[in-house]
């Protein structure tokens with residue numbers, strides 16, 4: 001983020017902090033406390049890029065969250081959304097894609113701190129151990145996780161989720177067979193490999209244009225218990241718990257804190273899709 005934008009956001013944050021604290025107290029009292037689901041990609045100090053956060057900032061974010069929020073698995077996040085009333089500040093942690101670097105620092109830290117997480121992997125890159133095309137294009141073919149690492153994570157109790165077979169933009173797929181292949185074959189391949197039911201799916205890219213009613217319908221049909229987007233957005237008690245809106249675990253502290261303390265502007269501007277991929281307002 002450039003200096004000017006960062007300064008403006010700092011001013012906005014400081015100027016609205018008192019109102020946010022009052023609003024949060026109101027949410028807690030009325031049982032309208034939102035349930036936040038965060039997504040990360042890669043935690044590492046080498047080869048920084050837009051989808052990497054360094055180990056120090058990641059550790060600091062986890063410590064900051066642990067002091068202020070219940071850190072819960074996605075199933076508990078869904079239960080709190082479905083219950084219709086939530087008074088506990090709540091966060092779930094997720095990761096997308098499956099980068100080998102996460103095994104060096106971030107995931108051991110989460111296990112050590114007893115922080116549950118869901119780890120979404122893209123099966124072609126996992127099983128063929130090939131770097132992602134976007135990393136190759138950027139000149140840095142970062143290493144994906146190995147199947148053995150994912151097996152170990154699952155054995156240690158991590159929740160493994162599906163993130164398609166080829167990291168396709170599902171919003172651009174019109175062929176039902178191709179959609180089925182991305183949504184369902186990745187899930188089945190993981191289930192066969194791990195011998196475990198795969199409960200959750202995360203849409204690659206995760207913006208509104210990457211989500212379609214057809215993909216949501218197929219996710220239901222495939223037996224997923226929930227799907228995650230990534231366009232930003234809070235989940236309020238009483239919302240449809242099948243679709244979990246996620247927020248980026250932003251390496252920029254001011255942007256991270258701005259989201260976590262519930263930016264009133266975000267409440268107005270974000271269009272929520274329900275569990276069938278249609279706008280609810």
Ligand SMILES: [Zn+2]
Nearest residue numbers: 096097204205
């Ligand atoms: Zn992804």
